[in-house]
Amino acid sequence: MKRRNSNARSGRLLPLGTPRPLRVRVDARGQPDAVFSGQRWNRIEATRERWRIDDEWWRDPVSREYHALVLEGGRMMTIYQDLVTRSWHLQP
Numbered sequence: 001m002k003r004r005n006s007n008a009r010s011g012r013l014l015p016l017g018t019p020r021p022l023r024v025r026v027d028a029r030g031q032p033d034a035v036f037s038g039q040r041w042n043r044i045e046a047t048r049e050r051w052r053i054d055d056e057w058w059r060d061p062v063s064r065e066y067h068a069l070v071l072e073g074g075r076m077m078t079i080y081q082d083l084v085t086r087s088w089h090l091q092p
Contacts, residue, residue: 017092022079024088032067046070
C-alpha cells in the first residue's frame with residue numbers, strides 16, 4: 001500500500017510506514033472506542049473515514065478494516081484491524 005506525497009506536484013508515491021501493534025478498546029458493536037497511546041487510554045471523538053481492503057487471497061489472505069480517527073484533543077490517527085488475526089495496528 002502506498003500513499004501520495006504531500007507535494008501533489010511531485011507525482012511520486014511513497015511507501016507507508018511499518019504498522020505497529022496497538023491496544024484498542026471497542027464498543028458493543030465492535031467499533032473502536034479508545035486507543036492506548038502515550039501511556040494512557042485516549043477516547044475516540046470521531047471516525048472520519050472507514051474502509052476495508054481484501055487482497056492477495058491466492059497467497060496469504062490480507063483483509064483489513066481501516067479507521068481514520070480523531071482522538072480527544074484533536075489528534076488524528078489511522079488504525080486498522082487485521083480481520084484474519086483480529087489484531088489491531090497503528091498505521092503511521
